[in-house]
Amino acid sequence: MIAYYVLAFFSATLAALALWGAWLGWTRSKSPTARYFVAAMALAWVVFIGVEAWKSYQVFETILSSELAFTEAAPPLYHEYRDCRVCYEGPAGDVYVVAANTMQEALYVFQRDAPYSLRFASGQVKLNGRALQPGCYTGEARVKDTLEVTGAMSFRLEVGEEASCD
Amino acid sequence: MNLVMLELRKHRMLIGGLLLLALLWAAWMVRLVLTSGPDPFDYLAINIGFLFALTPVGLLVPVVLARALSGEATGPLAFLLTSPRRGLAHVSARFGVALATLALYYGAIVAVSAWVAASGGIRYDAWLPPAAWGYFLVAWAAPAVILGIVYGLLVAAYRPGRGGQIVAAAATLGVLKTWSWLTQQAANRLDFLPRLPLPHFTVPREVARYLGLPTGDLDLQLGLRAVADGVPSAPVFTGLLLSALLFWVALRLWEEVEWA
Numbered sequence: 001m002i003a004y005y006v007l008a009f010f011s012a013t014l015a016a017l018a019l020w021g022a023w024l025g026w027t028r029s030k031s032p033t034a035r036y037f038v039a040a041m042a043l044a045w046v047v048f049i050g051v052e053a054w055k056s057y058q059v060f061e062t063i064l065s066s067e068l069a070f071t072e073a074a075p076p077l078y079h080e081y082r083d084c085r086v087c088y089e090g091p092a093g094d095v096y097v098v099a100a101n102t103m104q105e106a107l108y109v110f111q112r113d114a115p116y117s118l119r120f121a122s123g124q125v126k127l128n129g130r131a132l133q134p135g136c137y138t139g140e141a142r143v144k145d146t147l148e149v150t151g152a153m154s155f156r157l158e159v160g161e162e163a164s165c166d
Numbered sequence: 167m168n169l170v171m172l173e174l175r176k177h178r179m180l181i182g183g184l185l186l187l188a189l190l191w192a193a194w195m196v197r198l199v200l201t202s203g204p205d206p207f208d209y210l211a212i213n214i215g216f217l218f219a220l221t222p223v224g225l226l227v228p229v230v231l232a233r234a235l236s237g238e239a240t241g242p243l244a245f246l247l248t249s250p251r252r253g254l255a256h257v258s259a260r261f262g263v264a265l266a267t268l269a270l271y272y273g274a275i276v277a278v279s280a281w282v283a284a285s286g287g288i289r290y291d292a293w294l295p296p297a298a299w300g301y302f303l304v305a306w307a308a309p310a311v312i313l314g315i316v317y318g319l320l321v322a323a324y325r326p327g328r329g330g331q332i333v334a335a336a337a338t339l340g341v342l343k344t345w346s347w348l349t350q351q352a353a354n355r356l357d358f359l360p361r362l363p364l365p366h367f368t369v370p371r372e373v374a375r376y377l378g379l380p381t382g383d384l385d386l387q388l389g390l391r392a393v394a395d396g397v398p399s400a401p402v403f404t405g406l407l408l409s410a411l412l413f414w415v416a417l418r419l420w421e422e423v424e425w426a
Contacts, residue, residue, distance in 0.1 A: 021336025086389030
């Protein structure tokens with residue numbers, strides 16, 4: 001609760017400062033460029049203050065309400081074990097990505113239904129026990145689907161609405 | 167040009183100090199590399215540490231530029247603001263001298279770091295150091311310098327005691343927010359912007375073992391290829407656009423400062 005008040009107070013103070021700057025800039029100079037530039041930039045700042053305050057508010061809502069924390073914000077899959085070289089696992093743009101130069105050993109389990117795309121250059125990948133050939137695949141994963149990886153190279157798994165093979 | 171010499175003389179301590187700092191650091195790194203044993207990890211780590219420490223020092227240049235300009239209207243050089251020479255000459259001189267200083271400073275840092283990395287066994291494409299230097303200058307250094315000039319001119323455009331600093335600070339923050347928003351929008355929406363190639367960057371075995379990789383050399387390009395398909399060039403174009411726009415604003419402000 002306090003967090004909301006702090007956010008509101010902070011945003012309001014910054015916005016007041018920006019508006020004061022805009023007003024001073026507009027009224028205290030005869031130089032047209034200075035007046036317009038300062039007014040435009042200060043008002044742009046006010047807009048961004050508002051946008052950032054709104055985004056922070058949404059983040060607070062997500063964190064502070066436990067229901068959403070278990071559905072929207074949590075990652076769509078987790079790994080039981082993972083041994084990889086030069087890898088990244090996390091959000092990337094509109095999708096959740098697991099990418100690795102070399103995925104030595106890994107077992108991934110999906111936490112919710114989601115479309116996915118999977119590509120790898122070599123090695124062994126089993127989706128629900130069914131072995132796949134190197135290449136690119138897209139599909140719909142269900143909860144508790146497992147992905148078992150052994151010695152895969154150039155591995156990239158995307159999960160999300162925007163997951164694709166191009 | 168007299169204006170360029172004036173800028174050099176006005177800021178001789180800052181310019182001399184920055185270049186001296188770069189030179190001393192370069193000399194120390196060269197000595198470190200030449201007198202160290204076969205293990206390159208120490209001086210590679212020291213080099214990276216210094217990169218983080220030396221890079222922010224360049225921020226002094228736009229800050230000093232802004233302070234000098236904001237005091238100009240009430241200082242001994244106030245006649246410059248009402249001189250009949252076009253604003254283009256004045257702003258170009260200040261921008262040019264400041265950008266040249268930053269170019270030399272960061273150029274020295276990049277060159278020494280590239281040599282240290284090569285001595286440590288790291289192999290990279292030959293175009294990587296100049297490309298990184300150019301990217302940094304266009305995407306960050308040039309807009310920062312011109313923003314410092316605009317800040318100082320805004321303060322000078324308002325008579326003392328009539329809110330100059332608040333006005334300039336509000337406008338500057340607006341510019342910074344708009345700049346980052348523009349870069350983000352350009353990176354996300356403008357697909358036609360070229361993506362720069364990922365450079366080869368091979369870390370030798372002795373260093374790679376510290377990262378827990380027992381199997382030979384590690385080429386980061388192969389690894390990064392799975393994660394990203396190139397280096398975005400949106401910051402470069404946004405930096406160019408912003409520098410051009412702010413340069414124009416600075417020109418107009420210079421011409422109009424005497425109206426304040």
